[in-house]
Amino acid sequence: MRKLKKSVSFDRWEKAAAKYAHSYSDQDGWAIERFGYKKLNLDNLLEAQFDGNIKFKNEINKVTREELRLQPLGKDIHGCRYWHLLEDEQPKSLS
Numbered sequence: 001m002r003k004l005k006k007s008v009s010f011d012r013w014e015k016a017a018a019k020y021a022h023s024y025s026d027q028d029g030w031a032i033e034r035f036g037y038k039k040l041n042l043d044n045l046l047e048a049q050f051d052g053n054i055k056f057k058n059e060i061n062k063v064t065r066e067e068l069r070l071q072p073l074g075k076d077i078h079g080c081r082y083w084h085l086l087e088d089e090q091p092k093s094l095s
Contacts, residue, residue, distance in 0.1 A: 024051065 008016040014037050022029030031040055050057045072081035 006016065014032065017037055018029050018032040020029075021032050028040075050060070070083055070085075073084045075081050
């Protein structure tokens with residue numbers, strides 16, 4: 001909202017975000033209204049960065065496909081590739 005130079009109170013922020021989303025995508029606006037901002041599909045949020053933030057889009061487009069892709073750890077005799085991915089955060093215990 002800051003980039004739009006809009007001031008919105010905390011309790012009305014999500015409603016303002018839905019209104020803004022409707023200005024470029026009825027589907028995204030509807031998703032915010034229906035599910036809430038926190039439960040939006042991450043793909044939609046990332047895609048919106050490319051549509052609405054030209055500076056961000058230009059910086060990302062400077063990176064090659066090869067630089068963005070993780071290289072496989074290895075390959076088996078059937079040609080299947082394998083990756084080993086680690087999470088930065090450890091899961092929290094439920095106790």
